[in-house]
Amino acid sequence: MGxxxxxxxxxxxxxxxxxIFxxxxxxxxxxxxxCRFDPFIGIFRMGGDAGMVAFGGLLLVASAFTGRPFCRFLCPYGALLSLFSRFSIWRISITPSCISCELCHNACPVAAIRPPYENKVxxxxxxxxxxxxxxxxxxxxMALAGALAGRMASHSLSTANKDIRLYRQVTQNEINPxxxxxxxxxxxxxxxGTIDELEARAAKIGTEFKAYSTVAGALIGLVVAITLINxxxxxxxxxxxxxxxxxxxxGRCFGYCPQNIKNDMSKKRQHNSSGSWEID
Ligand code: SF4
Ligand code: SF4
Incomplete structure (x- = not known):
């Protein structure tokens, strides 16, 4: 399902x-x-959070309908790989003898082959x-809007820190014993432990959160903006x-390309002189 x-x-x-988070x-x-939100860890360990295991199972079912949903739409490592793949030295390319049969386009599980398109505008x-x-x-x-939103959310985001949580619990307990x-x-x-010392620690972490949440928000704003521009x-x-x-x-498209099949199969993954892999 494309x-x-x-x-x-x-x-x-x-x-x-x-x-970013x-x-x-x-x-x-x-x-x-x-590590905490890896949906597959629970499956391999045969235990863990039931919701997360169910989510992992759901992703496996979804992968029968669309290619690699976890890698493409969830995995942060996948995001880094897609960024660095822009600069990869060895990569596939469309054969110069392409006859536009569309077979590779239909075969690609992750819709990574774009068909010809004429921009009439x-x-x-x-x-x-x-x-x-x-x-x-x-x-x-967008970066500024994101930075602002990140800064505003920093107080809530900082709840993830155990010292901040403890400080809020202690102060709450002081007000309402x-x-x-x-x-x-x-x-x-x-x-x-003393409240003064905990307060100083929480204040330091709170300041860090303000700064980092602002940067994180700006980056998210940029990601959204770049996606919209694209x-x-x-x-x-x-x-x-x-x-x-x-x-x-x-490499799935290799096997579908008639031009590739026509040529010697041994050349399928040959490293050509220009240093790139070809569907050829
Ligand atoms: S190798 Fe071909 S089929 Fe596989 S993801 Fe890349 S373009 Fe798609
Ligand atoms: S399968 Fe081969 S010939 Fe057909 S469109 Fe893709 S690259 Fe071109």
């Missing part, structure tokens, strides 16, 4: 958000969410410049093209 470009692009934002929580020594040079300027304004505006204190508060006092750009393609950020180098 997902539309817009849906794929929208879902493709999730791994970036996941990665993972770095935010790691940088503030709060939580390691990449002829843009005047002036309009093109205007559009470019609009992008230059749009990017910083309970007969039975929460375990963490009891342990804190029994270990000789979606809005309509470019003429004279032939089939590989989207290297989406290609997972599974």
């Amino acid at each position: 997902l539309s470009k817009a849906v794929s692009a929208a879902l493709g934002i999730i791994p970036w958000i996941y990665l 993972a770095v935010l929580y790691a940088a503030t020594r709060s939580s390691f969410i990449i 002829k843009e005047r040079r002036r309009d093109g410049v205007k559009r470019l300027l609009a992008y230059f304004v749009f990017l910083p505006v 309970r007969d039975i204190q929460p375990v963490d508060v009891e342990v804190f006092f029994s270990q000789g 979606l809005s750009v309509k470019r003429t393609r004279k032939t089939y093209e590989i989207d290297h950020t989406a290609c997972v180098a599974c």
Whole structure:
């Protein structure tokens, strides 16, 4: 089941958000969410959070309908790979003897082969410049909006940190003393902890959260803006093209290409002189 470009692009934002939050929580020594929210760990360990295991099972079922949903739409490592694949030295390309049969396009499990497209909207040079300027304004505006939202959310986000949580529990307990204190508060006092020292620690972490959440928000704003800009750009393609950020180098298209089959099969994965792999 092929997902539309817009849906794929929208879902493709999730791994970036996941990665940005993972770095935010790691940088503030709060939580390691990449391990915590891995939907497959529970399956391999035959235990763990039931909801997460069910989610992992759901992803496996979904992969029967769309290629590698976890890698494409959730995995933060997948986000990094797609970024760095832009700069990869050895990568596949469409054969120069392509006969536009569409077979590779239909065979690709992750919709990484773009068909030829004719952009019928002829843009005047002036309009093109205007559009470019609009992008230059749009990017910083989205980054600023994201930074603002991140800063505003920093208080809630900082709850993930155990010292912040403890400090809030202790101060709450000071305002409304309970007969039975929460375990963490009891342990804190029994270990000789002082509120002043905890307050100083929480203030330091709170400041870190403010700064990092602002940066995280700005980055999320940029990711959203770049995705929207990518979606809005309509470019003429004279032939089939590989989207290297989406290609997972599974090689499936090789076996579908009639031009490839026509040639010697041993040349299928030959490293050509230009240093790239060809469907040839
Ligand atoms: S190698 Fe696999 S993912 Fe890449 S374009 Fe070919 S079929 Fe698609
Ligand atoms: S399968 Fe081969 S010939 Fe057909 S469109 Fe793809 S690259 Fe071209």
